[in-house]
Amino acid sequence: MASVNCPVCDKQFQQEIIEEHVNKCLFLNTKDTKSISTSKRNGSHFESTSPHDKKIKLESHINSTSSTGNLISETTKAKKQSTQDKPLPLAxxxxxxxxxxxxxxxxxxxxxxxxxxxxxxxxxxxxxxxxxxxxxxxxxxxxxxxxxxxxxxxxxxxxxxxxxxxxxxxxxxxxxxxxxxxxxxxxxxxxxxxxxxxxxxxxxxxxxxxxxxxxxxxxxxxxxxxxxxxxxxxxxxxxMQKLSIEDVLVILKRAIKSNGQVQVVSQMNKEINDNEKTRYIVEEESLKWLAEVSDGDARMALGALELTLTARDPGDELHVTGPAILSVEDIKNGIKRSHMVYDRQGEEHYNTISAIHKSIRASEDNAALYWTTRALHGGEDPLYIARRLIRAACEDIGLADPTALVEAVACLQGCQHVGRPECDVLLVQCAVRLARAPKSREVYQAMKRCQQSLTQAKGPLPPIPLHLRNATSKLMKQIGYGRGYNLRHKDESGLVYMPEGMEHVDFFSADGGDNFFDDK
Structure with missing residues (x-):
C-alpha cells in the first residue's frame, strides 16, 4: 500500500487513512495555535522542560488526540442521525x-x-x-x-x-x-x-x-x-428560464407518485379506487391549476401541494371518514395566487418599463395598458412610470401633438398629489393617450444627429459668429460683438446663424451631411 506524507505534521500514513488523519491534524493544529495565542495574551511564556516532562506531554497529547477523534466521530454520527430524523420540505x-x-x-x-x-x-x-x-x-x-x-x-x-x-x-x-x-x-x-x-x-x-x-x-x-x-x-x-406549466405538472405528479398515499383522478366519484394506503384523493384539474398559478416556480408549487395535503390530513380517523378529497375549488379556496415575480431594482424593472415605452411608440394602446397595469401590480413606483411617460411624450410624439407633453407632466403632478393606489388610473389613461397620439421623432432624431456631430468633431469647435454674441460691455462692442444683428426673419435678415463651415448643415434632414446619421 502506498504511503503519503501528511502536509501538516510531515509523517507518513497509508493512503486509505490519510484523509481522516489530515482532518484531525488540522483540528489539533488550530486548537494548539489558539491556546498558544491565548497564553501570549495572558502574559505566560514557554518554559524549559526536561526530556521526562516532554515524554509525559507527548503521551498525554496522543491520548487527547485519540479521545478527540472519538469525540469528533461521535458528534458526526449524532449530526447525521439528527439530520435523518429531521423532516424535510417536499421541495x-x-x-x-x-x-x-x-x-x-x-x-x-x-x-x-x-x-x-x-x-x-x-x-x-x-x-x-x-x-x-x-x-x-x-x-x-x-x-x-x-x-x-x-x-x-x-x-x-x-x-x-x-x-x-x-x-x-x-x-x-x-x-x-x-x-x-x-x-x-x-x-x-x-x-x-x-x-x-x-x-x-x-x-x-x-x-x-x-x-x-x-x-x-x-x-x-x-x-x-x-x-x-x-x-x-x-x-x-x-x-435558465422559467419552467413551463407542463414541466411543473410533471414535477407535481412525480411528487405524488413518490408519496404513495395520494390518488389522482380525472373526475371525482368515477375513478376512485378503494385502497388502504390512500389518504388523499386529488383531482387532476387541481394539479393543473397549481402548475398555472405557480408562475414557473416549482418550489412554490410543491410547497402549496404539501400545505394543502397537510391541512386536509384525515389523521387517525382515516378508517372512519375515509381519504381526504381535494377538488379544484377546495385548493383554489385554500391557496390564492400569492405573488407575481417583479424586481423593482433588477432586470424585470427595466424590461417592463421598456415594454411600456415601445408599446406607446408602436401605437399599441392595449399593450401599453397591460404593461402599465402589470408594473403597478408588481409594486413599481408610480412616479417613475410617470417620468418615463414624459420622456415618451417628447421622444416619440414630439411636435406631432405638443399637448401630449403637457398631459404627461400633468399626470406626474397628479400622481404626486393623489398618491397610490388612486393614481393608477392617471398613469393608465396617460399611457393609452400617448399610444393613440400621432407620432413624430423628428426633433429626437435631429438632436441625435447634432450630438453625433459634436462627438465626431475634429479639433476645436467652430466659434460663435460675432453678430450672435451678446455685447455686455463697451470693449465687447468695440471688438464687434452683436454688430449687424437685427430682429428680422432669417430669410430677410441676411444673417447666418450656424457656425462658419456649417452653413449648409441641416440636422432635420437625414442627408444633412456625411458626418451625421439617421437614428434607427
Missing part, C-alpha cells in the same frame, strides 16, 4: 440526483448541449446559474454534488451568501489547497452569490483562475449588474 425531498431527472431547461442542459456532455463525463466547469426562483438552480447543484460523491477525486461544498462570509470562503480555499495536493478537486456551490458585493467577489478570482476551486454560483439577478466583470470572464453564464 427538498424531490431534489434530483441524476442529470436525467432534471425537468425543463432543455436549452441549457438538454440532450446535445455542451454542459450536459461535460457533466456526463464527470467534468464540472466554472459557471454562474442565472434564473428566476424555483427554476432548478439548486437542483442542478444537487446533481453536481452527487457526481462529486461518486468520484474519489472530487469534493463538493455548498454555501449560501445569505449566511456565509469571506472568512468561510477563505477556510474552504485553505482546505481546497490541501486537498489539491492529493489530486482532489473542490467544487464550491455559492447560492445567492449576488449577495456578495463586488469587492467580496474578488476573493474568488485567484482561486478560480489557478484551479484551486471550481465555482458554481447561483443568482436570480442579472449577472451583468450584480457580478463583476473579472469573475464573469472566468465563468460561463448559464441562462
Amino acid at each position: 427538498e425531498k424531490m431534489r434530483p440526483l441524476q442529470l436525467d431527472e432534471l425537468v425543463g431547461q432543455q436549452e441549457a442542459f438538454g440532450p446535445g448541449s455542451m454542459l450536459r456532455a461535460m457533466l456526463h463525463q464527470k467534468k464540472v466547469p466554472n459557471m454562474i446559474l442565472w434564473g428566476p426562483p424555483g427554476c432548478g438552480k439548486t437542483s442542478l447543484a444537487n446533481v453536481v454534488a452527487n457526481i462529486c460523491k461518486e468520484q474519489n477525486n472530487m469534493r463538493f461544498v455548498k454555501l449560501s451568501a445569505t449566511m456565509a462570509g469571506i472568512n468561510d470562503v477563505k477556510e474552504i480555499v485553505k482546505v481546497a489547497k490541501n486537498e489539491s495536493q492529493f489530486k482532489r478537486q473542490t467544487v464550491l456551490f455559492m447560492d445567492e452569490i449576488h449577495r456578495f458585493n463586488k469587492l467580496q467577489q474578488d476573493t474568488f478570482l485567484p482561486h478560480v483562475e489557478n484551479g484551486t476551486i471550481t465555482l458554481i454560483g447561483a443568482t436570480t439577478e442579472n449577472p451583468s449588474f450584480s457580478l463583476n466583470n473579472a469573475l464573469l470572464s472566468r465563468c460561463r453564464v448559464v441562462v
Whole structure:
C-alpha cells in the first residue's frame, strides 16, 4: 500500500487513512495555535522542560488526540442521525440526483448541449446559474454534488451568501489547497452569490483562475449588474428560464407518485379506487391549476401541494371518514395566487418599463395598458412610470401633438398629489393617450444627429459668429460683438446663424451631411 506524507505534521500514513488523519491534524493544529495565542495574551511564556516532562506531554497529547477523534466521530454520527430524523420540505425531498431527472431547461442542459456532455463525463466547469426562483438552480447543484460523491477525486461544498462570509470562503480555499495536493478537486456551490458585493467577489478570482476551486454560483439577478466583470470572464453564464406549466405538472405528479398515499383522478366519484394506503384523493384539474398559478416556480408549487395535503390530513380517523378529497375549488379556496415575480431594482424593472415605452411608440394602446397595469401590480413606483411617460411624450410624439407633453407632466403632478393606489388610473389613461397620439421623432432624431456631430468633431469647435454674441460691455462692442444683428426673419435678415463651415448643415434632414446619421 502506498504511503503519503501528511502536509501538516510531515509523517507518513497509508493512503486509505490519510484523509481522516489530515482532518484531525488540522483540528489539533488550530486548537494548539489558539491556546498558544491565548497564553501570549495572558502574559505566560514557554518554559524549559526536561526530556521526562516532554515524554509525559507527548503521551498525554496522543491520548487527547485519540479521545478527540472519538469525540469528533461521535458528534458526526449524532449530526447525521439528527439530520435523518429531521423532516424535510417536499421541495427538498424531490431534489434530483441524476442529470436525467432534471425537468425543463432543455436549452441549457438538454440532450446535445455542451454542459450536459461535460457533466456526463464527470467534468464540472466554472459557471454562474442565472434564473428566476424555483427554476432548478439548486437542483442542478444537487446533481453536481452527487457526481462529486461518486468520484474519489472530487469534493463538493455548498454555501449560501445569505449566511456565509469571506472568512468561510477563505477556510474552504485553505482546505481546497490541501486537498489539491492529493489530486482532489473542490467544487464550491455559492447560492445567492449576488449577495456578495463586488469587492467580496474578488476573493474568488485567484482561486478560480489557478484551479484551486471550481465555482458554481447561483443568482436570480442579472449577472451583468450584480457580478463583476473579472469573475464573469472566468465563468460561463448559464441562462435558465422559467419552467413551463407542463414541466411543473410533471414535477407535481412525480411528487405524488413518490408519496404513495395520494390518488389522482380525472373526475371525482368515477375513478376512485378503494385502497388502504390512500389518504388523499386529488383531482387532476387541481394539479393543473397549481402548475398555472405557480408562475414557473416549482418550489412554490410543491410547497402549496404539501400545505394543502397537510391541512386536509384525515389523521387517525382515516378508517372512519375515509381519504381526504381535494377538488379544484377546495385548493383554489385554500391557496390564492400569492405573488407575481417583479424586481423593482433588477432586470424585470427595466424590461417592463421598456415594454411600456415601445408599446406607446408602436401605437399599441392595449399593450401599453397591460404593461402599465402589470408594473403597478408588481409594486413599481408610480412616479417613475410617470417620468418615463414624459420622456415618451417628447421622444416619440414630439411636435406631432405638443399637448401630449403637457398631459404627461400633468399626470406626474397628479400622481404626486393623489398618491397610490388612486393614481393608477392617471398613469393608465396617460399611457393609452400617448399610444393613440400621432407620432413624430423628428426633433429626437435631429438632436441625435447634432450630438453625433459634436462627438465626431475634429479639433476645436467652430466659434460663435460675432453678430450672435451678446455685447455686455463697451470693449465687447468695440471688438464687434452683436454688430449687424437685427430682429428680422432669417430669410430677410441676411444673417447666418450656424457656425462658419456649417452653413449648409441641416440636422432635420437625414442627408444633412456625411458626418451625421439617421437614428434607427
